[in-house]
Amino acid sequence: MGSSREARRFEVFGTVQGVGFRPFVQRLASGLGLDGWVRNSDGHVVIDTAGPPQSLRRFAAALRAQAPPLSVVRRIRSSAEVLEPPAPGSGFTVRASTAAGERPTPREIPPDTATCDACLTELFDPRDRRYRYPFINCTDCGPRATVITGLPYDRPRTTMRSFPLCPACAAEYRDPYDRRFHAEPLACPACGPLxxxxxxxxxxxxxxxxxxxxxxxxxxxxxxxxxxxxxxxxxxxxxxxxxxxxxxxxxxxxxxxxxxxxxxxxxxxxxxxxxxxxxxxxxxxxxxxxxxxxxxxxxxxxxxxxxxxxxxxxxxxxxxxxxxxxxxxxxxxxxxxxxxxxxxxxxxxxxxxxxxxxxxxxxxxxxxxxxxxxxxxTQAVRGRVLTIRRARGYAPAPLPLPVPARTAVVAAGAQSKHTVTVAVGGRAVTGPHTGDLSDARTMEAFERCYADLVALTGVTARVAAHDLHPGYLSTRWAAEHFPSERRIPVQHHHAHIAACAAEHRLRGPFLGIAYDGLGFGDDGTLWGGEVLVADYTGYRRVGRFATAPLPGGEAAVRHPARMALGCLYGLEPLGVPPPSPELARQFTDRLDPREAATVRTMVGRRLNCPRASSAGRLFDTAAALLGLAVGEISYEGQAAAALEYAAGTARGEALPWRLIRADGLWVYDPAPTLTALLDRLGGGTPVPLLAASFHTTIAEATAALAERAVAAGAPRTVCLAGGCFVNRRLLTDVRRLLRAQGLRVLVGGAVPVGDGGISYGQAAVAAARMKGR
Known part of the structure; x- marks a missing residue:
């Protein structure tokens, strides 16, 4: 081969299947006068091409710079090892896909995307043959993850395989200059779904x-x-x-x-x-x-x-x-x-x-x-996107693993807002939200989601990461499918902050603030208002909220008034008494006397009253005391949402609060806060102002906990995680106060801040621990 012509192989890794990447390559190469072919191979794209060296250099640069909008090019490997150098003048074609076998990173499955503007114009154009056709799509839009049954991504490996293309659609599918060239879900009224x-x-x-x-x-x-x-x-x-x-x-x-x-x-x-x-x-x-x-x-x-x-x-x-x-x-x-x-x-x-x-x-x-x-x-807080539930449109796009997983791992997640994650190498793939694992039907959904991830990513897990809670169905699933030596238990709040840290690709240790409803602590108690100094392999607890009993266990979660009674009658004694009986009567007089008496007896005798250091349950308590959560709630976070809504745009001054040193930890004692809340309510302070003041109080106490931790040598990078930070007001106030201390503050964006991010955090922890073994 003369110096005026070279042959090269390019392998492109990332989200490059199902996003119009092969048509883009075909048009690019043809425009540059190159010969060769492109094909899908397992989870990536392989290109063999030949032509003038200058054209090859322009081609290589454009592969990344001009890639289709839905693609994500993570890595391009180039070599001169081309087994069949393309003949001069042979042109550039799209070849049939091949399967390349097991890979060191998960294959990437493109998420579904909404109808693009071009398709939308056709949908409402009476002259177009797809006028008012509900299943219109092209290479820039439409179903992907919800129709793919296998990789490489071609029509026979989708749920469209039973819809043979009509002549008009087949012509579009074969035309490199048509935007439906190799659009696998391609359809029209003559040949598509009905x-x-x-x-x-x-x-x-x-x-x-x-x-x-x-x-x-x-x-x-x-x-x-x-x-x-x-x-x-x-x-x-x-x-x-x-x-x-x-x-x-x-x-x-x-x-x-x-x-x-x-x-x-x-x-x-x-x-x-x-x-x-x-x-x-x-x-x-x-x-x-x-x-x-x-x-x-x-x-x-x-x-x-x-x-x-x-x-x-x-x-x-x-x-x-x-x-x-x-x-x-x-x-x-x-x-x-x-x-x-x-x-x-x-x-x-x-x-x-x-x-x-x-x-x-x-x-x-x-x-x-x-x-x-x-x-x-999702929601946008001060211009930044926060994902609350990650599913259609986002999942199963891969997420980074700062410490690569040397062995394939499945992270079984928690119980609420469940997701499952598979990971190997430097990438993790978190499946879509499957709901709360509470019965056989939701377990079936979890197992099907996991099977789909294994089939499509090519990741066959040899290790399972799971929550510490022995009663979680996800924990039981891991125990049933993996022997103890191939299981990695991960504490709930460690997983929360590890998820935030991993998304931001942190390497070193970090300070984590994890506020949520409940999670099983490593001491066998229930946690939920935690300050941890951590890396991916471990953590130490440096701060927490005071504990309070949950009268009736799960019943206290469904009935915020019970949680409030637990705080009034059984708050952890830290040197300041809880609200006096006279103040408490403002609240208890609104309740059924028999129920209040029963709960008081339960707390006094410690009957079915597990204790928890939960920030989420403290928000429930405040909502109940202010009359914002009356009776049984029907979804998690309902009382806290009512409290946030009541606060509105009011700017309340902080209520009294204190930190105390107990058993080597800094502990936020809410007794003065709750006393002031009831005292000012009785004095006629409007509920919106008190709701705002409660938020300000929690934010100030949080900033003080972080300040104490940093003064003792904790890292100055802070990860905020846990479902409480779905609360826009709390998140905004905490972030502002921590930044005022000169701290770097991170919160999950692509990864849910609540329990939907737990499985990803478990995968990050498991990968780091496997490296350390």
């Missing part, structure tokens, strides 16, 4: 099915709609009666529903999104975004999001959603297709069985769902 309708024994297909569903929704009915990653329950968000009916049927009395609106203009009519929130709403992931609600009496019924002050909004994710929103011309409740705490239905028969008592009709289609993906939930 809508179906079933209600009261009546059925319809195609456009008639859509019209029937829209008529039912407009008339105040509830429709189960087959979405990308599972069924969704849809109704008119303006009709209070319908929303309340959905709550009753779904067994979801208080937890807010998500609302889908047509576009950003419609979002601004029902809420007050910031610039960051508007960007998030319109992003390709199309997550649910928690946004400040609009004026009362607006176009969304108050029953959609009672007592929160924020509304979960998102824009249409598929052609079907666009059609529903455009045709009906109103905001729609679009919530998970399940009964409360169950996994969302994905199979048609399963949906008809489990949602028969909820939905008045079923709008389905004949494309199977390969994997269960609920909607992601």
């Amino acid at each position: 809508l179906s309708w079933l209600a009261n024994g009546r059925s319809a297909t195609g456009p008639a099915a859509l019209r029937a569903a829209e008529e039912l929704i407009a008339g105040g009915g509830i429709v189960a709609v087959k979405g990308l990653g599972g069924y969704q329950l849809v109704c008119d968000a303006r009709q209070t009666r319908t929303v309340l009916l959905l709550r009753r049927r779904k067994h979801r009395p208080h937890k807010p529903f998500a609302v889908m609106v047509t576009d950003l203009a419609a979002a601004c009519r029902v809420s007050r999104p910031t610039r960051a929130e508007r960007r998030l709403l319109a992003s390709p992931a199309r997550p649910v975004v928690l946004v400040a609600d609009g004026p009362s009496g607006g176009p969304v019924a108050a029953a959609v999001h009672p007592g929160t002050g924020r509304i979960g909004l998102f824009l249409p994710t598929t052609g079907l959603h666009h059609l529903l929103l455009r045709d009906l011309g109103r905001p729609l409740v679009v919530t998970s297709g399940n009964l409360c705490d169950e996994p969302i239905a994905t199979a048609d028969a399963d949906a008809r069985e489990h949602l028969a008592g909820v939905a008045d009709g079923f709008l389905a289609h004949d494309r199977p769902i390969a994997a269960r993906y609920d909607d992601s939930v």
Whole structure:
């Protein structure tokens, strides 16, 4: 071969399958006059090409700089070892995919993305052959993770394999200059999936099915709609009666529903999104975004999001959603297709069985769902994105492991807001949110999610990381499937802060502040208000909240008044008495006397009253004392959300608080705080001002705990984690006070700050411990 021509092989690693990467390579190489071919190989892309050296250099630079918008190029390996050098003038082609076998890092599966602008234009263009076709997509948008059944990513390894392409679609699929070139979910009305309708024994297909569903929704009915990653329950968000009916049927009395609106203009009519929130709403992931609600009496019924002050909004994710929103011309409740705490239905028969008592009709289609993906939930705090639930649009994009896992590991997660993670090498892949592990159905969802991750990432775990809590179903699962020598127990709050640290690629030790409801401590007690000095291999506890009893255990979580009684009658004695009986009477007189007496007896005799150092339970207590959480709550964080909502924009001065040294730890004693709270409430201080003051107090006490730890030699990088930091006000105040001390403050962005990030933190800890063995 002369000096005027060279041959090179490029191997591109990252999210490069299912995102239009091969068509991009074909167009790029052809434009530069190069010969050769590109193919998918296992989880990456292999390119053999030949041509002038200058053209090859331009090609190599453009592979990363001009890559398609949905791709993520992590690494490019280049070599001169080309077994079949392309012949001059042979052109550049896309070749069939090959499987390369096991890899040292997980294969990357592209997440689903929302309908792009080009497809949206075609969807509503009467002259286009895909006019009003619900399953419209191209290489820049559409289903990915929810249709993939195997890698390399080609149509035969998707749920589209049973839909042969018509001549027109086949021509687009083969045309390198068409944006549907090798778009694997490619379809049209002539060859693709078809809508179906079933209600009261009546059925319809195609456009008639859509019209029937829209008529039912407009008339105040509830429709189960087959979405990308599972069924969704849809109704008119303006009709209070319908929303309340959905709550009753779904067994979801208080937890807010998500609302889908047509576009950003419609979002601004029902809420007050910031610039960051508007960007998030319109992003390709199309997550649910928690946004400040609009004026009362607006176009969304108050029953959609009672007592929160924020509304979960998102824009249409598929052609079907666009059609529903455009045709009906109103905001729609679009919530998970399940009964409360169950996994969302994905199979048609399963949906008809489990949602028969909820939905008045079923709008389905004949494309199977390969994997269960609920909607992601996010919020923007001071311009920064925080993920609350990581699912459709984000999962299963890989996450970094600062310490590479030398052996493949599965991290089984916790109990609430469950996720599972597989990891090997320097990457971890966290599956989508599967709900709370509470019964056989949610365990089945967990096991299916894990099996899907193994099949698609190529990671076969030899080690399991799990929570310390022996009663968690995830812990039991790890014990059933892995012998003790191949299990790595990880303390709950260590996993929380390790997840934050790993996302930010921290290497050295860090200070961690983990505030949540409950987690099993390494001393056998329940933790939840923790300050830890840690690295990935271990930690030491340097601060905590005072402990209080949980009368009735789980019952105290569901009844904040019980938690408040626990604090009034059994707060850890640290030198300052709890509120006096006279002050406490302001609260206890509002309760059933028999229940109050029973709880007092339980606390006094220590009957079924496990103690916990929980920040989350202290927020519940404050909400109950202020009358904001009356009776039983129906979802985790409900009382704390009511407290945050009550505080509004009020600027309350801190209530009295104190730190005390106990057993070598700095301990926040809330006794003075609770006494002042009741005293000022009795003196007529408005509840919003007291709610704001409570937030300020916790933030100041947190800053003081961090200050004491740093003074004793703790690192000056602080990781904030745990479900309490979903509270925007708490997060903002704590971050501001810590930064004022000159500390570097980190919080999870891509990784959920709550228990949805636990499995990723467990994987990071397990990887580091395996290296140290």
